[in-house]
Amino acid sequence: MTTNSLDRAADPLAAVRSAYRASFELATTKGVDRSRAVQLMAQAIQRSANDILEANTLDLEASREMAMPELILEWLKLTPERIQAVVQILQRLSELSDPIRRVMNASYQLDRAQTYSQLRPLGVIALIYEAFPELGAIAAGLSIKTGNSLILRGGSEASHSNTAIALVLQEALHTAGMPDGCLELMPAESGLSIRDLVMQEEYLNLVIPYGRPSLVQQVVRQSTAPVLKSAMGNCYLYWSPTGSLDMARWVILDSHESEPDPVNAIEKVLIHRNQKPSSLIMLWNSLKEKGFTLKGNAELLADFPDQLTLAEESEWHQAYLDRIVAFRVVDSIEQAIAWINQYSSGHADCLVTESYQESRQFALGIDSASIYLNASPRFSRNLKGGDSIFLGMSNQKGHRRGPIGLDTFTTVKHVVQGHEKF
Numbered sequence: 075m076t077t078n079s080l081d082r083a084a085d086p087l088a089a090v091r092s093a094y095r096a097s098f099e100l101a102t103t104k105g106v107d108r109s110r111a112v113q114l115m116a117q118a119i120q121r122s123a124n125d126i127l128e129a130n131t132l133d134l135e136a137s138r139e140m141a142m143p144e145l146i147l148e149w150l151k152l153t154p155e156r157i158q159a160v161v162q163i164l165q166r167l168s169e170l171s172d173p174i175r176r177v178m179n180a181s182y183q184l185d186r187a188q189t190y191s192q193l194r195p196l197g198v199i200a201l202i203y204e205a206f207p208e209l210g211a212i213a214a215g216l217s218i219k220t221g222n223s224l225i226l227r228g229g230s231e232a233s234h235s236n237t238a239i240a241l242v243l244q245e246a247l248h249t250a251g252m253p254d255g256c257l258e259l260m261p262a263e264s265g266l267s268i269r270d271l272v273m274q275e276e277y278l279n280l281v282i283p284y285g286r287p288s289l290v291q292q293v294v295r296q297s298t299a300p301v302l303k304s305a306m307g308n309c310y311l312y313w314s315p316t317g318s319l320d321m322a323r324w325v326i327l328d329s330h331e332s333e334p335d336p337v338n339a340i341e342k343v344l345i346h347r348n349q350k351p352s353s354l355i356m357l358w359n360s361l362k363e364k365g366f367t368l369k370g371n372a373e374l375l376a377d378f379p380d381q382l383t384l385a386e387e388s389e390w391h392q393a394y395l396d397r398i399v400a401f402r403v404v405d406s407i408e409q410a411i412a413w414i415n416q417y418s419s420g421h422a423d424c425l426v427t428e429s430y431q432e433s434r435q436f437a438l439g440i441d442s443a444s445i446y447l448n449a450s451p452r453f454s455r456n457l458k459g460g461d462s463i464f465l466g467m468s469n470q471k472g473h474r475r476g477p478i479g480l481d482t483f484t485t486v487k488h489v490v491q492g493h494e495k496f
Contacts, residue, residue, distance in 0.1 A: 086266035087274065090198075092255030093223040094277040097197045099253040101221045105172025111250035112215050116164035118246035119211060122238070123157045129238035130207065137231045145286075145395055149205035149334055150232055156334065160208045163456050164215045167463055173480045174221050180488055187492045193484040195221035197279035202227045202268055202293055204285035206335065207235035212455065213282070213465055214243050214257055220483040223256045225278075227271055229285075230262040237261065272297035280473065280483075284466055287393060304478065305421040305443075305469040306337050307393030309451060312344045312410040312436065317426035319353045321448055323360050325424055328450035330397060337453035337467050338422040338444075341394045343401045344410045354401075355381065361399060369400040391417040407432055411439040418442060421469035421476070422451040443469050443476040 100108075119126070130152040137147055173193060180189040199222050201213045210226045217224035228236040240259035247257055260266055272281050275298045283293035284304045294301050309329070313322045322343075329340045345354065358368055358381050369389070370382035385400040390413075394400075404410045414423050424446040425436040433447045444451065444467070455464050465478040474482040 086260075086264055086270070087277075089255075089258040089260055089264075090225060090266075090271070090274050090277045093198050093225050093258045096253040096255035097195070097223040100218075100223055100256050101174075101195045101197075103221060103252070105174060107251065108218055108221060109168045109170075109172070111218050111247055111252050112164055113168035114246040114250050115211070115215060115218070115243050116161050116168065118242045119157065119164065119239070120161045122242045123154065126157060126207075126235065126238045126242070127152055127154070129234040130232075132234040133207075133232050140231075142231060146205050146231060149285075150207070150235070151334070152207060152235060156208055159456065160211045163212055163463055166456065167215045167219050170219070170463075170480070173219065173484060184490060187490050189488065189490050191486050191488045193481075194487045196483055196485050198223045198225065198277055199483065200225040200227060200271060200278050200281045200299075202272070202281065202283045202285075202289070204229035204289055205232055206284065207232045207239055209284060209465065210236055210239050210259075211243060212463075216463065216465060216480060216483055218247070218252065218256065220480055222279075222483055223258070225258045225260055225271070227260045227268065228262070233261050233263065268293065269296045272299055272301070275299040282465070282478070286395070300473060302468055302473050302478065302482065303470045304466040305419045306335060306466070307339055307341055307395045308391065308417075308419040309338055309340050309422045309424065310342045310344060310414045310418040311340045311424040311426065312404075312407065312414065313346070313349065314407065314425065314427035314429065314432055315346045315348045316428040316432070317448075318428070319356060322426045323357055325426060325446075325448075325450050326357075326361065326399060327364060328452050329424075332453040335453075336395060338451035339395075340424060340451065341399055342390065342418070343399060344404045344413060345401055346407075346410075347403055347405055351377075354378070358382075365397055367396075367398045369398065371400075371402045373403050374401055393419060407435060408439075411436065415439075415441045419469055421467045422446065422453075424449070424451055443467065 175192055177190055177192045180191045183189050199217055203209050214224050244257055272293055278299035281297050281299050281301045283290045290303055326340050329338055330336055368382050369385035375382050375384050420442045422444045423440050423442045427433055437445050468475055468478055
């Protein structure tokens with residue numbers, strides 16, 4: 075299924091070219107065959123769960139010896155439950171209708187012709203990710219379902235896990251009759267750096283970086299191929315004086331419950347100056363009981379020195395990616411909107427209010443991919459209903475914005491059919 079190892083040693087780009095060649099054949103496969111391939115991938119992961127867990131144990135032991143941050147260790151760790159979640163996602167993907175070749179009305183028409191459009195695969199997608207070994211399987215399911223080749227470039231901390239998962243998936247794809255090269259693994263030890271990979275715009279149609287903000291920004295800076303930025307953490311909540319304490323508390327706590335990564339976790343809370351001190355203390359005590367660390371701006375710290383520690387100015391636009399929440403006082407919803415637009419990560423921001431006017435003002439004024447009004451932004455990769463299987467969230471205004479799902483892996487082809495007789 076993979077390119078010969080000797081060829082790769084001599085030419086690190088061999089896997090990229092292999093995925094590129096496979097993409098043309100994969101784009102012409104039938105939807106029923108791609109669905110069967112994804113089903114076989116799910117079954118293969120299920121059968122090989124123990125082998126994958128053993129490989130993951132090797133990665134965890136090596137990472138602990140290298141004193142990797144606890145955050146990365148948590149992202150790296152696989153459990154039977156996490157593997158089962160991947161199996162369920164792949165099974166569900168296999169049952170969805172074919173997203174490719176769906177014919178739609180075009181946005182324009184020409185004289186003496188009929189114009190229509192249809193969804194098509196992008197071609198070759200590269201996922202560059204640190205830890206999160208299960209993401210490789212989910213991205214593979216989304217890619218094969220939409221007729222795309224996929225290149226996996228994981229971090230060295232997950233090399234055993236990524237290899238075990240990739241080999242299992244490649245064997246399943248071979249059994250399903252998918253073209254060789256449609257799923258390629260490029261380990262960190264392959265000899266091809268991230269910079270070298272993302273500069274292959276001749277072969278790559280989309281690069282998706284996933285991990286800490288430093289990794290995402292590195293790929294954005296270096297890539298000459300199109301990049302879809304993923305976003306994680308640093309989501310804001312504005313707690314209006316009209317909003318209930320119970321709602322604010324539930325939204326914050328629930329947003330941190332997604333596993334293994336807190337994609338939409340609320341890490342910053344803006345509170346109106348008129349918010350009751352007793353309500354603040356009740357909220358803070360509830361969060362502390364759940365193991366949260368609480369911070370605040372200088373004004374809040376002066377009023378509540380026993381409840382908070384100081385949040386530095388640089389922290390308001392940075393993701394904690396931990397159970398940390400910082401609070402800040404604002405004078406109005408207008409000020410809250412302006413602050414969020416400047417400092418949030420721009421992919422999921424929230425409002426707790428009982429005012430319809432405030433909810434409309436917030437929804438119209440916040441320049442983020444997703445807005446939550448009296449609702450938890452908690453992220454799930456396998457939502458109930460619809461075709462909602464998500465890899466992550468994007469905050470950019472380019473190729474796609476918001477949830478990264480099946481439609482993210484497609485593009486549009488326009489067809490003009492003339493009917494004039496000559």
